[in-house]
Amino acid sequence: MVTEAAPLRPITGSGPWRGLSGLTGAEVRRWLPWRSLVMVAVGVGVLVLFFAIWRLAGADTEANLRLGALMVPFFSLWAIALTLVTATAAQGAVAGEVDEGTAAWLMGMPIGRPAFIVSKVLGAVPGVIAAVFGAGLVAYPVFSYASTIEIKAFATRDIFQVASNPIGSDGFMQLPAASEYLGLLVRMSLFLLVLVALMVLLGAIFRSTGVVLGLGVALAVGLVMVGIVGVAGVVDATPAGLVSGLLDAVQAEPAPLAGPVSVSLSWIVALTGLAVVRFQRRDL
Amino acid sequence: MAKTVGPIIEVSGLYKSYGKVEALRGMDLLVPRGTVFGFLGPNGAGKSTTMKILMGLIRPTRGEAFLFGRDALHAGPAARSRIGYLPQDPEFHTDRTVREILKFAGRLYPGGMNPLTLRRRVDALIEQVGLVGKDRRRVRALSGGERQRLGIAQALIGKPDLLILDEPSAGLDPRGRREVIDLINDVRQHTTVFYSTHILDDVQRVSDAVAVVGGGRMLAQGSIGDILGTPIGTYTAMLRGKPAAALRKRVGAEPWVASVETVRRGELEEWTVRLSDDSAADRLLPLLVGQRGCDLVEFHLSDRSLEDAYLEIVGGVHGE
Numbered sequence: 001m002v003t004e005a006a007p008l009r010p011i012t013g014s015g016p017w018r019g020l021s022g023l024t025g026a027e028v029r030r031w032l033p034w035r036s037l038v039m040v041a042v043g044v045g046v047l048v049l050f051f052a053i054w055r056l057a058g059a060d061t062e063a064n065l066r067l068g069a070l071m072v073p074f075f076s077l078w079a080i081a082l083t084l085v086t087a088t089a090a091q092g093a094v095a096g097e098v099d100e101g102t103a104a105w106l107m108g109m110p111i112g113r114p115a116f117i118v119s120k121v122l123g124a125v126p127g128v129i130a131a132v133f134g135a136g137l138v139a140y141p142v143f144s145y146a147s148t149i150e151i152k153a154f155a156t157r158d159i160f161q162v163a164s165n166p167i168g169s170d171g172f173m174q175l176p177a178a179s180e181y182l183g184l185l186v187r188m189s190l191f192l193l194v195l196v197a198l199m200v201l202l203g204a205i206f207r208s209t210g211v212v213l214g215l216g217v218a219l220a221v222g223l224v225m226v227g228i229v230g231v232a233g234v235v236d237a238t239p240a241g242l243v244s245g246l247l248d249a250v251q252a253e254p255a256p257l258a259g260p261v262s263v264s265l266s267w268i269v270a271l272t273g274l275a276v277v278r279f280q281r282r283d284l
Numbered sequence: 285m286a287k288t289v290g291p292i293i294e295v296s297g298l299y300k301s302y303g304k305v306e307a308l309r310g311m312d313l314l315v316p317r318g319t320v321f322g323f324l325g326p327n328g329a330g331k332s333t334t335m336k337i338l339m340g341l342i343r344p345t346r347g348e349a350f351l352f353g354r355d356a357l358h359a360g361p362a363a364r365s366r367i368g369y370l371p372q373d374p375e376f377h378t379d380r381t382v383r384e385i386l387k388f389a390g391r392l393y394p395g396g397m398n399p400l401t402l403r404r405r406v407d408a409l410i411e412q413v414g415l416v417g418k419d420r421r422r423v424r425a426l427s428g429g430e431r432q433r434l435g436i437a438q439a440l441i442g443k444p445d446l447l448i449l450d451e452p453s454a455g456l457d458p459r460g461r462r463e464v465i466d467l468i469n470d471v472r473q474h475t476t477v478f479y480s481t482h483i484l485d486d487v488q489r490v491s492d493a494v495a496v497v498g499g500g501r502m503l504a505q506g507s508i509g510d511i512l513g514t515p516i517g518t519y520t521a522m523l524r525g526k527p528a529a530a531l532r533k534r535v536g537a538e539p540w541v542a543s544v545e546t547v548r549r550g551e552l553e554e555w556t557v558r559l560s561d562d563s564a565a566d567r568l569l570p571l572l573v574g575q576r577g578c579d580l581v582e583f584h585l586s587d588r589s590l591e592d593a594y595l596e597i598v599g600g601v602h603g604e
Contacts, residue, residue, distance in 0.1 A: 015360045015361050015362055016360075016361075018361040018392070019361070019392050022388060022391055022392060026377070026388065030379075100375050101371070101373065101374075101375035102375045102376060102377055104336075104341050104371050104375070105371060105374055105375055105376060105435075105438075107339075107340070107341055108339050108341065108364065108367075108369035108371060109364060109369075109389055109392050109393075109438075109442075110361035110362070110364045110365035110392050110393060110394070110442075111361060111364075111392060112360065112361050281343065283341070283342040283343060284336075284341040284342065
């Protein structure tokens with residue numbers, strides 16, 4: 001039927017990945033600096049709030065003046081806040097672009113669809129790391145300072161107990177070493193990147209309104225998995241290991257890092273791969 | 285003007301359904317290389333859907349589409365690097381400036397545009413589409429017409445062999461429309477232009493060929509002359525004096541006459557007679573000649589505009 005096939009002009013770069021660097025750069029600029037600064041501000045805000053509460057409450061009761069009473073609530077709320085902010089920021093990465101029509105504009109140019117999807121995950125990496133480490137590194141000196149207050153407050157009775165019993169059977173908690181603390185921040189960053197990859201996948205499947213539904217489905221699937229393989233199985237096989245490890249690390253309990261990191265990286269690759277496959281067939 | 289050496293676009297039996305809605309119902313299309321090709325049809329005729337399938341943005345339910353002789357559905361970025369595409373109602377990242385959008389788009393196309401070449405190209409396009417002085421504005425601050433101009437500029441940035449423009453004049457004022465026509469004329473030497481529009485005057489001024497679509501399929505395709513010449517004949521007769529009412533009745537009663545309209549113009553009466561059988565024109569003239577009380581002073585085949593032809597062609601589909 002076709003009479004003549006014109007030769008295609010040679011182009012540089014392989015087809016599916018054409019445009020990856022440009023798109024990733026654009027995505028990085030979406031996260032940095034403003035989105036990351038907002039996330040840092042959220043973390044610092046939570047820190048200031050809890051430090052103020054800790055100092056004021058500490059005057060009345062001994063238990064409140066212990067370091068654990070500052071660190072555990074801070075990390076819990078900070079992680080929840082970062083999760084919400086990241087999910088909100090990432091949910092429009094694909095679904096928003098499809099809904100607004102910018103995906104059709106981009107895909108009308110010589111850009112591979114896989115490049116579009118992968119750029120959404122890669123582009124989030126610097127922003128997420130900056131957000132977590134920005135607030136986390138501000139928080140560490142505060143914890144360090146708080147630990148000196150704690151030690152002073154209980155020096156006469158408990159100083160030796162603090163040093164010899166860091167696990168905190170009676171509420172004492174040791175300031176994590178710098179390397180452990182950095183590992184803790186790596187866990188948080190990785191957890192958020194898994195979330196970004198999940199949102200990208202949901203965006204490749206659903207429209208914007210479907211992302212919330214998709215999160216619900218993901219939660220339901222998680223609960224079913226808990227029912228089938230138990231909590232420990234889910235923790236070992238999913239990025240949930242990062243969360244449980246995060247809580248252990250905050251409390252200076254042993255928390256292996258390599259396993260959860262490799263599991264989480266596998267999940268990021270798998271979620272992104274599924275998103276690529278789905279997006280190839282998506283009408284724009 | 286037209287260099288018809290093999291088709292640059294070829295579509296055959298294309299179907300696309302959205303649930304129960306059939307957007308395309310066996311669309312056929314052939315766009316010769318080197319032409320300016322107007323793609324006409326009422327809203328919902330399937331123009332944008334056809335263009336999106338060609339660009340690989342949506343997948344057809346069935347059928348074939350070829351670009352440069354290659355399967356459009358699997359052509360990928362390599363084929364798109366030779367095409368400039370303006371979607372209907374183009375949307376861009378609103379936090380970027382006009383210049384940033386064009387530089388971003390320019391880097392994606394092959395040809396090794398170095399920063400200096402790219403800057404010159406962007407400057408030239410900004411001037412060409414009339415966005416001088418607005419190149420530092422963010423997209424969110426642009427009007428609808430300015431966004432359309434930006435869309436045209438980004439479609440041209442890769443010096444494409446094929447321009448696919450989905451309603452390029454939409455949202456533009458008359459001056460902007462004129463500029464789009466000038467721009468198409470500027471690029472036609474090196475680029476095949478395939479564009480959809482509702483502005484038939486523009487089509488008649490700039491196009492080598494047109495296709496009229498409706499109801500998701502091709503209704504007519506060819507040169508402007510072909511399209512204007514295809515339908516039923518309409519004749520105009522000018523009669524001096526007062527023709528008898530019986531004459532109009534008699535002409536109107538002929539089985540090969542579809543309609544008769546008369547308008548008084550001073551001492552003349554203008555008759556517009558539409559024939560259902562074009563070959564019957566030689567039978568109409570004797571009826572009008574030698575009537576008592578009036579003289580036939582003028583008789584000719586009416587000049588038909590593309591709009592007349594278009595309405596006749598799509599009218600059949602709407603009447604289905």
